[in-house]
Amino acid sequence: MRSLHETLFKYGFVPSYFMKIANHALWPSYLIASCVLAYGLYIGLFTVPADTTQGDIFRIIYIHVPMAALSLSLYIATAIGCTLDQMLHLKMASLYAFACACLGLVVTILTIITGMIWAKPTWGTWWVWDARLTSELVLAMLYCGFLIARLNIKPTRLAREVSTYIAWIGTMNIPIVHYSVQWWFTLHQGPSVLQFAKPKMPWIMLYPLIISGLGFSLLCFVIIMHSVKVLLSAKVAE
Amino acid sequence: MLPDSKHFARIKPIAITSLWCMIGISCIIYGLREHGHLFVRVQDIIEQPEPLKNKPIRLGGIVAKGTIQKSANGISFYVRDHLSGKENEQVMVEFNGILPNLFQEGKAIIANGYYKNDRVIAKEILAKHDENYQIPGVKKR
Numbered sequence: 536m537r538s539l540h541e542t543l544f545k546y547g548f549v550p551s552y553f554m555k556i557a558n559h560a561l562w563p564s565y566l567i568a569s570c571v572l573a574y575g576l577y578i579g580l581f582t583v584p585a586d587t588t589q590g591d592i593f594r595i596i597y598i599h600v601p602m603a604a605l606s607l608s609l610y611i612a613t614a615i616g617c618t619l620d621q622m623l624h625l626k627m628a629s630l631y632a633f634a635c636a637c638l639g640l641v642v643t644i645l646t647i648i649t650g651m652i653w654a655k656p657t658w659g660t661w662w663v664w665d666a667r668l669t670s671e672l673v674l675a676m677l678y679c680g681f682l683i684a685r686l687n688i689k690p691t692r693l694a695r696e697v698s699t700y701i702a703w704i705g706t707m708n709i710p711i712v713h714y715s716v717q718w719w720f721t722l723h724q725g726p727s728v729l730q731f732a733k734p735k736m737p738w739i740m741l742y743p744l745i746i747s748g749l750g751f752s753l754l755c756f757v758i759i760m761h762s763v764k765v766l767l768s769a770k771v772a773e
Numbered sequence: 774m775l776p777d778s779k780h781f782a783r784i785k786p787i788a789i790t791s792l793w794c795m796i797g798i799s800c801i802i803y804g805l806r807e808h809g810h811l812f813v814r815v816q817d818i819i820e821q822p823e824p825l826k827n828k829p830i831r832l833g834g835i836v837a838k839g840t841i842q843k844s845a846n847g848i849s850f851y852v853r854d855h856l857s858g859k860e861n862e863q864v865m866v867e868f869n870g871i872l873p874n875l876f877q878e879g880k881a882i883i884a885n886g887y888y889k890n891d892r893v894i895a896k897e898i899l900a901k902h903d904e905n906y907q908i909p910g911v912k913k914r
Contacts, residue, residue: 587909588880596906621787659872699787700787703787707799719806719810720833724901735904735905
């Protein structure tokens with residue numbers, strides 16, 4: 536009888552076992568993730584009543600907030616993957632980190648774009664250099680720096696080490712992004728949901744956000760699995 | 774396979790270097806903390822108006838109720854502090870241009886312009902939305 540962490544380790548980090556799962560479970564997982572996401576977005580975009588002051592444009596929250604939360608968590612996942620790679624010399628961990636960073640860059644850019652689409656009709660401008668927006672842009676730059684180091688430095692052993700430095704130093708940007716709206720006066724509003732207090736919106740608006748957040752997280756998880764599967768079979772970015 | 778002291782020794786140089794870099798960057802950000810604010814509060818203008826005179830300014834605050842006056846030269850209103858809540862501390866803002874949809878009495882704005890003759894001549898007004906979301910038909914408590 537094997538313990539749970541050994542089983543998890545085997546299927547997560549041993550390529551032959553990982554491929555066994557990935558070959559069978561990938562497309563069903565895509566189906567489940569898309570169904571959850573589609574359900575959450577359907578409620579959020581069509582059935583929830585519009586916000587009193589903002590009108591229908593508020594519905595972009597159901598994409599923007601999950602994306603923003605994921606852009607931060609994927610960076611932490613990248614740093615953890617890099618650390619496991621450096622500590623235990625696990626090639627799979629470095630592939631996870633690479634996949635998380637690629638997806639994280641896309642998610643960060645989508646966060647900024649959806650935010651800008653919301654900001655123009657609400658605030659009256661596409662962009663201001665306030666603390667929250669600037670630190671989110673710095674996060675995108677950190678992802679870029681990580682990927683540039685990872686893809687261009689030779690030999691690859693050195694690339695993995697240098698990108699670990701970038702990932703570690705960049706983690707200090709995560710609390711700055713999260714607390715920027717409380718530390719400084721910004722145009723961006725304070726947190727409505729991700730805080731240790733009562734949510735600042737009624738339950739009927741909140742539950743689609745939880746479902747779409749779950750859907751986006753599942754989808755990201757499956758995309759990372761798929762990327763690692765492709766990276767393993769193609770032997771790129773070792 | 775759980776990590777032991779050998780594995781931690783491998784990341785020691787990375788951990789030490791990153792920690793020192795983080796401490797350094799934290800010191801820079803802590804030193805610049807007063808410059809991270811996007812806007813100046815009404816309270817700051819009332820306490821120390823001299824250094825702000827005839828200079829570009831971004832003023833943040835709440836549009837005071839019953840002070841909006843429209844004329845041929847645009848719109849003027851008073852802004853009060855968004856934190857202190859003191860009704861008597863107000864600064865006049867003049868603006869000629871397109872207002873954002875969310876601009877209304879009692880809501881937060883940011884006025885971007887010049888501080889001249891004890892008033893802000895705004896070139897741009899931005900509406901700041903707060904973190905409260907509300908569905909129609911529910912009275913705000």
